[in-house]
Structure formats: structure tokens, C-alpha cells
Amino acid sequence: MNSLEPESSTFRPRHLSPSSASTFRQCPRRWRLRYIDKLPDPKGEPAVLGTFVHEILEELLSLEAKDRSIDAAREIARQLWIRILDDEDFIALGFSESEVKAFMWKAWRLVERYFVLEDPAEVEVVRAEQKLSVEIGGVPFFGIVDLTERVSSGLRVVDYKTGKAPRSRYLDDKLSQVWLYAAALAEEDFDVSEVRLMYLTSGSIDRPLDSMAVASAVEGHRQTWDRLCQAIDTDNFSYKTGPLCNWCPYLDHCPEGAAEAERRYGPRD
Ligand code: SF4
Numbered sequence: 001m002n003s004l005e006p007e008s009s010t011f012r013p014r015h016l017s018p019s020s021a022s023t024f025r026q027c028p029r030r031w032r033l034r035y036i037d038k039l040p041d042p043k044g045e046p047a048v049l050g051t052f053v054h055e056i057l058e059e060l061l062s063l064e065a066k067d068r069s070i071d072a073a074r075e076i077a078r079q080l081w082i083r084i085l086d087d088e089d090f091i092a093l094g095f096s097e098s099e100v101k102a103f104m105w106k107a108w109r110l111v112e113r114y115f116v117l118e119d120p121a122e123v124e125v126v127r128a129e130q131k132l133s134v135e136i137g138g139v140p141f142f143g144i145v146d147l148t149e150r151v152s153s154g155l156r157v158v159d160y161k162t163g164k165a166p167r168s169r170y171l172d173d174k175l176s177q178v179w180l181y182a183a184a185l186a187e188e189d190f191d192v193s194e195v196r197l198m199y200l201t202s203g204s205i206d207r208p209l210d211s212m213a214v215a216s217a218v219e220g221h222r223q224t225w226d227r228l229c230q231a232i233d234t235d236n237f238s239y240k241t242g243p244l245c246n247w248c249p250y251l252d253h254c255p256e257g258a259a260e261a262e263r264r265y266g267p268r269d
Helices: 006-010 018-026 028-035 045-061 070-084 088-092 097-117 168-187 211-234 243-247 255-265
Strands: 124-136 139-151 154-161 194-199 203-208
Touching: 018 028, 018 168, 018 211, 028 211, 045 070, 045 088, 045 097, 045 124, 045 139, 045 154, 070 097, 124 168, 139 168, 139 211, 154 168, 168 194, 168 203, 168 211, 243 255
Parallel strands: 154 194
Antiparallel strands: 124 139, 139 154, 194 203
């Protein structure tokens, strides 16, 4: 690992997104290897699948409400599929022919599940894939909101999830992302009244706006930012080993993580 240059001790990331904050909380060393040393962090299959499904839904919701049919989604998927075959993250997965087919069906089943969960023709889109770059709680924040829609109570912010719904003890952590979006949208004069995590595999988790939860998410984000700045200033990025080390792309740069992965899952090939 390179040392931070003395003059870089005032270095600050341009912004802190929920995913970057989550990486830092999970393991500060992993954050450093990714965001300072800029070592490649290739997307795994779940992330590539998630991006593909998000793109299908984004294009679907950009159509006139009356045109958002399953046939339209199928046509969008067909067109995006041609593109994904050339996508470097997809190619890096190194799939066999049968794995490519399985991936395609997995993606399509998630789109079909979306149609079970809601009728896109009834979604009143205010913004889709909205990039937010604002300051919240004194922290430069960046996030991309999947959907802000008009609902009877006002505005609902929606985050689509293609992975499994979290166990109840991890739910607050997942919700903190949409609370942060609500805080960031307020900075852009969008007053959110509800938040929704839509797990395509299992259903939606809805909450009315809870200003205490928003304040707590903003405070948590600020604390992560403060710890991150301190780690940068002291060039002290501790490691946190755990079950996820086995899937960390930086095992070759992290002897402690490699030992943890071997202890849990046996020697690597
Ligand atoms: S292998 Fe584990 S401890 Fe090492 S950087 Fe990755 S997540 Fe952190």
C-alpha cells in the first residue's frame, strides 16, 4: 500500500455516497485500496445483474404511462442485452454459454416480478435516475435516486433492489440509504412524504417520512465522514476481517483478510 504523501493529508473525497460510506464502515482498508490506491474493484454478478435490471426499469418508466407493458419491457431488455454482451464488467464474469443464458433468465424473472409488485402504467414519475450532489449535515453527498414518484401523500422516493431482503436486524441500515435520499432531495426542494425499498424478489418495505430517522441517517453519515477524514489525516486505515473477506477483490493486498478467508473457507485455488 502506498503511503499518503504529506501534502495529501488535506485530501478529501469529492463526496461520500451511501455505498462508499458502507465500504468504509465495512472495512477502512478496503476503502483505501479502492478509493485512494484505485485498485480495480470489478463488479460481481449480483452488481452486474442489478445494473442491467435497473436499466430496463429506467427505460420502461421513461415511456408514456400507457406504453409501459410487459411487451415493452421485453423489447427494452432485448435491446439492452445486445449492449451488455459488450460490457466489460459482464465480459469479466467469464460466463460459459449456459451461464450467460442463466443470467439472462435471472434478469428477466426479476423484471416479471416487478410487474407482479406494481403496475408501471400507474406510476406517476417525477424523476428517475436522479443524480444528487448536495451537502447534507455538512458532508458533500452524492447519490442516484432510482425513482421519485407522486403518490397520494405527496412524493415517494423508491430504491429498487435485486438482491434478497435483509434480515430485520439489518433493515435500519438499508433504510438509512433512502432516508439520506430524502434529506438530499429536501435540499433540492423535493419534500418526500414516503420512502420505499422495493425488493423485486420479495416485495416492498414502505415507511412514511420519519424526521427522526432522517436526522439519525444524516448524523450517521456525518460520523462516517469524520472517521474517514481522520483516517486520511493519520493515514491509518484499519482492517476489519469477516465473512465478506472471501469476496473482497483485494485479498492479494491484505494478508490478514487472506488468512481470514482461508480460515473460514479453506485454501484458495
Ligand atoms: S480482505 Fe477483508 S480485511 Fe482485507 S481489505 Fe478486504 S475486506 Fe478488508
